[in-house]
Amino acid sequence: MSGPGMGGAPPRRSMDFKGSGKRLLGQFRPERGRLLLMLAVLVASVGLSVIGPKILGHATDLVFGGFIGGRMPDGLTKEQALEGLRERGDSGAADMLAGLDFTPxxxxxxxxxxxxxLTVVAVYAASGLLMLWAGRISTRVITRTVFRMREGVEAKLSxxxxxxxxKQSRGEVLSRVTNDIDNLGQTLQQTMGQLTTSLLTIVGVLGVMFWISPLLALVALVTVPLSALVATRVGKRAQPQFVAQWKSTGALNAHIEEMYTGHxxxxVFGRQRESAETFAVQNEALFKAGFMAQFISGIMQPAMMFVGNLTYVLVAVVGGLRVASGTLSIGDVQAFVQYSRQFSQPLTQVASMANLIQSGVASAERVFELLDAEELSPEPDEAHAQRPADPRGRVELENVSFRYTxxxxxxxxxxxxxxPGQTVAIVGPTGxxxxxxxxxxxxxxxxGGGRILLDGTDIAAMSREELRAGIGMVLQDTWLFGGTIAENIAYGTGSATREQVEEAARAAHADRFIRTLPDGYDTVLDDEGDTVSAGEKQLLTIARAFLSxxxxLVLDEATSSVDTRTEVLIQRAMERLAAERTSFVIAHRLSTIRDADVILVMxxxxxxxxxxxxxxxxxxxxxxxxxRSQFAAAVAEVE
Structure with missing residues (x-):
């Protein structure tokens, strides 16, 4: 009961990283207030952590200044002590100590x-507590956003x-609903707070670096273009691999789901080897895509660490020269070395998070593709919805046209x-x-064209719920859910009493085998209904149709899974059920077709x-x- 392309691969198109990223950020719009609070808390936390090295630099100056002052004669001023050093030929030492605060x-x-x-400890403790608060806000924001996305996907599926x-295999749809949303949530948890902190740290550290020494700040910035170049080049090569990784994940999940449910x-048909070979091919494709994605993105961190070390070397050399010239104190250079580390570390972190971000955005795009899929045509509102005044089952098709593609x-x-009351058998070759x-x-x-009328009312003007409430279906593929037999029969008519359920079972000739079960109508079936035979499952679905x-009535190979005796009983029951009801029967069995009022050959x-x-x-x-080609061999069975 499907159109062409069932179980096909997901659509392959290039990754729109920028567009999907913007749309993902748009999902946080309902959390604007919390996001602003989180940003304010992070600014305070980062500000405190950034000021820490500068305060520590002051402690270094106090220790070094005390060390130098303790070795100079008492009673001199700083200027006199420096002049004495120059008179003795130590002009270099005098220049270096000129920027130091000491008392001889x-x-x-x-x-x-x-x-x-103690001040540094208090500053870092306050920064840590604020960071913890910001992390709590971030977790709540992300969890609520992913929760809304799950709700949106669930509503979209309906x-x-x-x-x-x-056109989509069940495994592929499940992969988008579960794996991709889970990956998106984990990506956001691992990157959003850290990314914001890293960016704020870069801005804060850069500001303090320019405050201490514009020259050293410019030296530290020399390697930034190189960092950007590395991140861009690696990111462009990693992104297609992440897209391929999640497409391969969806295809593999689809195969596993289908093989498990149809094991x-x-x-029976001895397809274990073919199934294993298909699994091996898809597993290999996932391995290659995942390996390449992780390997290419893994180059990012060592490359950025190398660039960061270049920055450290440049700052150390230029800073040493500035201390020797007396332009900077040792404490300022020590703070600046720490700042160079603080500056390169978030750059490395941002670059290292690129692989997570790319993977998350790839998953986000797959979720957005599902959310953007074309929906059912809108239902007419209650005030304008039409309904047959006297439902009798008269069906008219007027110049109906349709195509899957x-x-x-x-x-x-x-x-x-x-x-009304006619039984229509529809026969014809497959397709x-x-x-x-x-x-x-x-x-x-x-x-696609024309219209279908039910008792004179265009079904397009009716609500789907009301239309389908008047149509009972028994399909070749039975469907039962985890619950009691009584609940399965009453599905769709929740207000049915136990007496009505049992009456419907008797009409479908299911009552006898139900009462032979250990708990009768209260026997619990698993999700696959494996506790009863295929024919008994078909009887239960027929009883469900009786009860509705x-x-x-729509019968699609409804008696294909029952034996000849049971089929005869069902046919008699169907005759009673079909009285004064319109019945559409899709069947290949001769007994069903020859008793129909009208046979349509398509x-x-x-x-x-x-x-x-x-x-x-x-x-x-x-x-x-x-x-002659299909039914003649069945004559002996039914006559």
Whole structure:
């Protein structure tokens, strides 16, 4: 029951890093207040951490000044002591000590040094506490944002048409909903707060560096273009690999999900080797993409560390010369060396986070692709929604056209009228459009042209919920959920009583086998319904259709999984159920087809013949050919 392309690979298009990044930032709009508070707290925290080295530099000056002052004669002034050094030929030492604050004859003032160190401890402690507060705010903001994105994806899935789910494998959709959103959340947790802190640190440290020594600040900035060049070059090569990594993850998840849910079929048809080979190919593709993504992005950190060390060397050499000339004190140079480290470290961190950011944005784009998928046509509002005044099950198709893809017509200008109470059997080769016709009636797909009327009302003007509430479906592929048998039968009619459930089971001839189970109607089924046989599962779904009491019945190979005796019982029950109800039967079994009031023979989306069994056989047309090729062997079974 799917269109072309089911299970295909996700669309491959180039990564729009800038556009997806902006859109991802837009997801934080509801958290503006908390983000501003987090930014203010981070500014205070970074400001305190940036001022720390400068204060420590003052402690170094106090220690060195005390050390020098204690070795000079008491009673002299600083200027006199320096002049004495120059007179003795130590002009270099005098120039170096000129920028130092010391008093001849006085040693180290440990009280002042202790006060400075206590101040540094208090500053760093306050910075750490503020950073902790900012981290808490960041975690809350990110968690709430990812929560809203999950809600948006969940709501989006309920608005997607069947055509989208037909073109995407379940594993691929699940990968976007789970893996990609999880990866996005982890990326944001690992990068958002740290990235903001690093950028603020770069700005703060750069400001203090210019305050201490503009020359040394310019020296430190010499390597920034080199850092940017390294980050850009590595990032451009890593980004396509991250896109490929998450596409490969989705494809591998799709294969695993399909092989796990269909492991019985895989074993029955001996496809274990092919399944393992496909897994190996996709696993290898994921390994290569993941390895290349991590390897290329992993080059970033050592490259940036190398650039940072160049900065450190340049600052140390130029700073030493400035101390020797007396332009800077040793404490200022010590602080500046620390600042050069503080300056290069966040640059390295930002570059190292590039791989996480690229991976997160790649996942974000896959989520946005899902959120941007074309939705179901909007429902009419309650005030304008139409509904049949007297639902009887009369169905009219007026010049209906439909195609799964624009270049491949399937149904063209189909017109048909089905009167209430008629049983219509739809037959034809695979791909003729049999199931598509039912999908159009249920509005799983929208018609491309023409219209479908239910009791004179255009179904496009009805709400989907009301339309489908009047249609009961029994499909070839049964669907049961984890719960009791009674809950499975009552699904869709939650107000049904136990007596009504049991009556529906008796009508479907399911009551007998249900009562043989250990807990009867309270027997709990697992998600796959493996505790009952395939035929018994089909009986339960038929009982569900009985209980819904629909105006129209849709049976798609409904008796394909039951034995001949059970089929006869079901056919009798169906005759009672179909009384005064319109029934559409898609079947290949002769017993179902020959009892129908009208048989529609479809080829290439068109009804080529219409009539009852005997008249169509006598006509010797498409139905007769189909009967001879497919149904003749079944005569012995039913007669």
């Amino acid at each position: 004859g006085q040693g180290i003032d440990f009280g002042a040094v202790g006060g400075v160190l 608005r997607l048409p069947l055509s989208y789910l037909d 019985g079929l895989v074993k 624009e270049d491949r017509p399937l149904i063209e200008n189909l017109s048909l009228t089905v009167e 003729a459009g049999k199931t598509t016709l039912v999908n159009l009636l249920l509005r799983f797909y929208e018609v 009491n629909p105006v129209i 080829e290439n989306g068109s009804i080529v013949e219409q009539g009852d069994h005997e008249s169509l056989l006598a006509a010797g047309g498409a139905y007769a050919r189909l009967y």
